[in-house]
Amino acid sequence: MKSMFRSLALLSRLTYLRYTLLGELFTNRRFVVGFTIFIGLVLFSYIGSLYAYPDPWDISIYVGSTICAYEYRYLPPSLGHPLGTDQGCRDIFTWLVVGLKNSLYIAVIAAMISTTIATILGLIAGYRGGLLDDIINFLANFLMVIPMFIVLLMLVSYIPPEARTSLLVAIVIGITSWPGPARVVRSMVMQHRSADYIDIAKLTNFSTIEIILKEILPNVASYIFLIYINSFSQAIFAEVGIGALGYGPWDAVTLGRTFNNIIGGGLIFVGAWWSFTTVGLVVVMLSYSLLLVNLGLQHVFNPRLKLTYYAV
Amino acid sequence: MGFQIKHPFARYVIRKAMTYTILWFLATFINFLLPRIMPGDPIRRFIERVYTMGQAPSGGVTQVIPEFEKYMKEVERIFGLDQPPILQFPTWFTNFLHGDWGFSVSYMNLPPVKDLVLQALPYTLTLLLPSLAVSWVVGNYLGAYLALKGGKADKVGLSVLQFIAQLPTYWLLIIFLFIFYVKLRWVPPTGRPSFMIPSLTWEYIRELLKCMALPLTTLTTVGIGGWSIGMRAYVIYQLNSDYIKYSKSLGLPQRVLGRYAFRNALIPQFTAFAINFGGMFSGNLLVEMIYGYPGMGALLATVMSNLDVFAMQAIFTFTATMLLIANFVADIIYGILDPRIRRGIIEVMT
Numbered sequence: 001m002k003s004m005f006r007s008l009a010l011l012s013r014l015t016y017l018r019y020t021l022l023g024e025l026f027t028n029r030r031f032v033v034g035f036t037i038f039i040g041l042v043l044f045s046y047i048g049s050l051y052a053y054p055d056p057w058d059i060s061i062y063v064g065s066t067i068c069a070y071e072y073r074y075l076p077p078s079l080g081h082p083l084g085t086d087q088g089c090r091d092i093f094t095w096l097v098v099g100l101k102n103s104l105y106i107a108v109i110a111a112m113i114s115t116t117i118a119t120i121l122g123l124i125a126g127y128r129g130g131l132l133d134d135i136i137n138f139l140a141n142f143l144m145v146i147p148m149f150i151v152l153l154m155l156v157s158y159i160p161p162e163a164r165t166s167l168l169v170a171i172v173i174g175i176t177s178w179p180g181p182a183r184v185v186r187s188m189v190m191q192h193r194s195a196d197y198i199d200i201a202k203l204t205n206f207s208t209i210e211i212i213l214k215e216i217l218p219n220v221a222s223y224i225f226l227i228y229i230n231s232f233s234q235a236i237f238a239e240v241g242i243g244a245l246g247y248g249p250w251d252a253v254t255l256g257r258t259f260n261n262i263i264g265g266g267l268i269f270v271g272a273w274w275s276f277t278t279v280g281l282v283v284v285m286l287s288y289s290l291l292l293v294n295l296g297l298q299h300v301f302n303p304r305l306k307l308t309y310y311a312v
Numbered sequence: 313m314g315f316q317i318k319h320p321f322a323r324y325v326i327r328k329a330m331t332y333t334i335l336w337f338l339a340t341f342i343n344f345l346l347p348r349i350m351p352g353d354p355i356r357r358f359i360e361r362v363y364t365m366g367q368a369p370s371g372g373v374t375q376v377i378p379e380f381e382k383y384m385k386e387v388e389r390i391f392g393l394d395q396p397p398i399l400q401f402p403t404w405f406t407n408f409l410h411g412d413w414g415f416s417v418s419y420m421n422l423p424p425v426k427d428l429v430l431q432a433l434p435y436t437l438t439l440l441l442p443s444l445a446v447s448w449v450v451g452n453y454l455g456a457y458l459a460l461k462g463g464k465a466d467k468v469g470l471s472v473l474q475f476i477a478q479l480p481t482y483w484l485l486i487i488f489l490f491i492f493y494v495k496l497r498w499v500p501p502t503g504r505p506s507f508m509i510p511s512l513t514w515e516y517i518r519e520l521l522k523c524m525a526l527p528l529t530t531l532t533t534v535g536i537g538g539w540s541i542g543m544r545a546y547v548i549y550q551l552n553s554d555y556i557k558y559s560k561s562l563g564l565p566q567r568v569l570g571r572y573a574f575r576n577a578l579i580p581q582f583t584a585f586a587i588n589f590g591g592m593f594s595g596n597l598l599v600e601m602i603y604g605y606p607g608m609g610a611l612l613a614t615v616m617s618n619l620d621v622f623a624m625q626a627i628f629t630f631t632a633t634m635l636l637i638a639n640f641v642a643d644i645i646y647g648i649l650d651p652r653i654r655r656g657i658i659e660v661m662t
Contacts, residue, residue, distance in 0.1 A: 142335050150594055154343075154628060157616040158350040237480070244482060244598055245613060259482075263602055268486055269501065271494050280483035288478050 005029060024300050031296025037289035041282065045104065048097035056098050056253045059089045074270050083275050087265035092275045095258045100282060103255040106170045106239050111231035113174025115181060118231075119224055122185025123212050127193055137186070140179040152176045152238055156247045166249035173238050181227040188220045222301040226294060233290035240283055255283060321654050324647050332640045339632045344404060347621040348397040354621045355393070356384060358417040404625075413626035418618040425626045428611055434510075436595040436607035439524055443531040444592060448585055450532075451539025452578065458540070459547035460570045470544065477537030482598040485530045489603070492526060499525050503605030527599050542584065546577035579649045583642040590638020594631040 008027055025031050053061055062080060063072050068089035075085040083092040125136040143151070155172050156164065192198065193216075201211050236255075242248055243256010244263065262268070262276050317323045363377055377383065388394045392403065407414070413425040458469045492498045500506075503523045510516065550556060550573035559569055595609030604610065608627070615623040647653040 142338065149597075150628070150631070153597070153616070154346070154624070157619075157624070158347055158621075160350075240480065241598060245601065246617065263482075263486070268490055269494060271490070273490055276483070276486050276490070280480065280486065283483065284475075284479060288475060291474060291478060 005032070008032070021300065025296065028296040028299055030292045030299065034289040034292025034294075034296060037285055038293060041100065041286055041289070042104065045097055045100040048093070049101060052094035052097045053091055056090060056094045059091075062091075063089050074267070074272060076272075077274050083278055084272055086261055086267060086275070090261075092258070092262075092279075095253055095261065096255075096279055096282065098253045099255040099258040099279075100286075102166060102249075102252045103236055103239055106166055106173070106249070106254065107232050107235040109167065109170035110173035110177070110235035110239070111228055113171060114177040114231045114235070115224060115228045117175065117178040118181035118185055118227060121178065122182045123189055123216065123220075125182070126186040126189025127208070127212055127216060129193075133186075136182065140182050140186075143176075143179040144183075148176050148179075149238065149241060153242055153245065153247060156242050161250055164247070164250050166252045166254070169239065169242070169249045170235075173235050177231060177234055177238070181231060184223065184227060185220060188223050189216055192216050192219050222297075226297055226301065229290055229294050229297070233287045233294075236283070236286055236290075255279065259283075321647060324653060325644060328640060328643045332636050336633065336636050339636070340405065340408075340629050341401065343625055343628050343632065344401055345397055347625060348400075354417055354619050355387060357619060359384070359387075362420065408626065408629060413630075414622040416615065416620055416623040418615050418620040418623060425623045428623065429608070429627060429630065432595070432606060432608045432611040433593070435605065436600075436609065437592065438520070439527055439600075439605065439607060440531070440592045440596065443528050443535060444585070444588055447532045447535025447539055448581070451536045452543045452581055454536065455540035455543025455545075456547050456570075456574050456577065459544045459551065460566075460573075466544075470541070473537045473540050473544075475537075476533060477541055479534055479537075480598075481530050481534050481596065482602055484534065485526060485599050485602055488526050488530060499523075503527060503600070503603040523605065527596075527603055527605055530599065531596065539581070543577060543581055546580055547573050550576045579646065582649060583646045586638050586642035586645055587635075588638075590635040590641075593634040594627075 005027075059068060059072070060066050063069055072085060072089040073087055075081055077084050081091050081093060083096060085091055086095075121136050121140075125133040152173060155176065156169065159168065159172075198211060198215060201215050206214070239248065239254060240256040240259060243254050244259040245256075246260050246264075248254050248256040248260070258279055259276075262279060267275050317326060359380075385394075392400060411426060413429070415422040416425050416428055454469075454473075458466045458473075489499075489501075493501050500523055503526075505516065505519045505523050551569070556569055556573060559572065593608065595607045595612065597609040597613055599605070600607045600609035601613045608631075612624075612627055615627065
C-alpha cells in the first residue's frame with residue numbers, strides 16, 4: 001500500500017501531473033482509498049449480480065417449487081448460497097447484490113434532486129438577497145431544526161404502501177434533504193457576490209441570469225460537487241434507515257429491505273452472523289468510502305480547511 | 313413600534329422567542345394538514361378491522377354490516393371530520409393544548425395517546441439521557457485531547473473516531489445482540505422488562521439495567537465518535553484564532569492556551585447538547601424497534617405501522633414542540649455564554 005502511494009507520488013512529480021487538479025486528487029491518500037472502496041463496491045454489485053440468482057423473490061430455481069421447504073431455510077454459507085438463505089428460503093447474497101444496486105440508484109436520484117433544489121435556492125437566495133433570501137433562509141433554518149429522518153419517516157409512512165415506488169422514495173428523500181446544502185451554497189454565493197469580477201460583469205450589461213450562470217455557478221461548482229457526494233451518502237443512510245423500519249420502496253429490493261428481512265426473519269437469533277455482518281459492512285464501507293472521498297476533495301478544493309478537515 | 317427595548321440581551325431573547333413561536337405554529341399546522349391531504353382513511357380501516365375480526369371478507373366490510381356507509385357518515389359528522397381541514401384545525405389545536413391528544417386506533421381498546429406517551433417517555437429518557445451525557449463528556453475530553461496532542465496520535469485517533477461515528481447504531485446493536493445474547497447469554501433477548509410492574513424497587517431497577525445495557529453501550533459508543541470529532545474541530549479552530557496566537561506571543565504556557573481553547577470550544581458543544589436533548593424525546597426508532605425496548609421510538613414504530621394518524625400527529629407535534637423549546641434554550645445558552653451577544657456587541661439576526 002505504502003509503496004503504491006510512493007510510486008504514484010513519484011509518477012505525478014515526474015509528469016508534472018501533481019500540478020493539475022486530478023493529479024493532486026489522486027495523490028491524496030484519503031481520496032484514493034475512498035474512491036477505490038467505492039468503485040469496488042459498485043463493481044461488486046454489478047459483477048455479483050452475474051453470479052447471483054436472476055430474481056431475488058424466485059426460490060423455485062434451487063428449492064424446486066415456489067413453496068419454501070423446511071430444509072432450505074436458514075442455510076449456512078455454501079457455494080450456491082454464499083451468504084446462506086433466510087426464513088423464506090431466499091438467497092441473501094442475491095438480496096445484498098440487488099439491494100446494493102437499487103440503493104445506489106435511489107441515492108443517485110435522491111442526491112440529484114436535493115442538490116438541484118439546494119443549488120437553485122442557494123443561488124437565488126445568495127445573489128438576490130432581500131425578502132426572497134429571508135424566506136428561503138427561514139425555511140431552511142426551520143427544516144434544519146427538525147431531525148430530517150423523522151420528517152422523512154413521517155412523509156413516507158403517510159404514503160400508502162401500494163404507491164411507495166422507489167422513484168417516489170427517492171423524490172421524498174431528495175426534497176427533505178436540501179436545507180443544509182442550500183445554506184452552504186448560499187454562503188458560498190454570498191462570498192462571491194461582492195467580488196470585482198461581478199461588478200465588471202454588471203458593467204458589461206450581463207443580465208442577472210447570465211451573471212448567476214456564467215460567473216457565479218462555475219466558481220461554486222466544486223462545492224456543489226462536494227454537496228452532491230455528501231447528499232449521496234446521506235441518501236443511502238436515509239434509505240437504509242426507512243427500509244429497515246419497513247417503509248422502503250415496495251417494488252424493489254433495497255439494502256434497507258434486506259436489513260428489514262434480516263431483523264424480521266430472526267436471523268440474529270438463529271445465529272446466522274455471516275448475513276447481517278456482511279450486509280452491515282457493505283453499508284458501513286459505502287458511507288465510510290464516501291466520507292473519505294469527500295474529505296479528500298475538500299482537502300484539494302478548499303485548502304483553507306486543511307487544518308481542521310471537518311467531519312461531514 | 314412605539315417602544316424600544318433597551319437591553320440588548322432582552323432584545324435578543326424576545327426576537328428568538330418570536331421566531332420560534334412562528335416556527336411552532338407552522339410546524340403544528342403542517343403536521344395537522346399533511347395526513348389529511350394524504351389518501352387513506354384510518355377510521356374506516358379501524359372499524360373494518362373491528363367488525364371483520366381482523367379478517368377481510370370477500371365482499372368487503374359491507375358484507376358484514378350492510379349499512380356501513382351510513383354509519384361512517386354518522387361517525388364523521390359526530391367528530392366533525394366532514395368539515396374542511398382548515399376548520400378542523402382550531403378545534404384540534406385547542407384540544408391538544410388542553411391535553412386531549414385523541415385516541416390511538418392502533419390498539420383495540422382505543423387508549424388515549426397521552427397515556428401511551430406518558431408510559432413510553434420514562435423508558436426513552438432513562439435510556440437516552442445517560443448515553444447523551446456520557447458520550448458528551450467523554451467525547452469532549454477525547455476531542456480536545458486529540459486536538460491539543462496533534463501528530464500521529466491525532467491522525468490515527470481521528471480516523472478511528474470517524475469510522476465509529478459512521479457506524480449505523482442498529483447494525484452495531486445487532487452485532488452486540490449476537491455476541492452478548494446468542495453466544496454469551498449475558499443479556500436478555502429483548503429490552504422489555506417482562507413480568508414486572510414498573511416500580512422503584514431494587515429488583516425492577518436491576519432488570520431494567522440489564523435490558524438497557526446493550527442499547528446504552530451502542531448509543532454511547534457511536535455518540536462518542538460524533539461528539540469528539542466536533543470538539544476536535546472546534547478546538548483546532550480556536551487554536552488558530554488571533555487571541556491564542558497573541559497569548560502565545562506573550563509567552564503563556566501551552567497548558568493555559570489549551571484551557572482557553574477548550575473553554576471557548578465548549579460553547580457550541582453546549583448548544584449542541586441542548587439541541588440533542590430536545591431530539592431525545594422522539595427516541596431512537598431503529599434501536600428501540602430492533603431490541604423491543606418500550607420507549608418512544610418503539611411506540612412511534614407501532615403507531616406508524618397501523619396508519620394511526622391521530623397518534624402520529626400528537627406524537628410528532630409533541631416531539632417538534634420539545635425540539636423547538638430545546639433550540640430556544642440552546643440559543644439562550646449561547647447568548648449567555650458568548651459575552652459578545654450578552655453585551656450586545658454583535659447583533660444576531662433571526
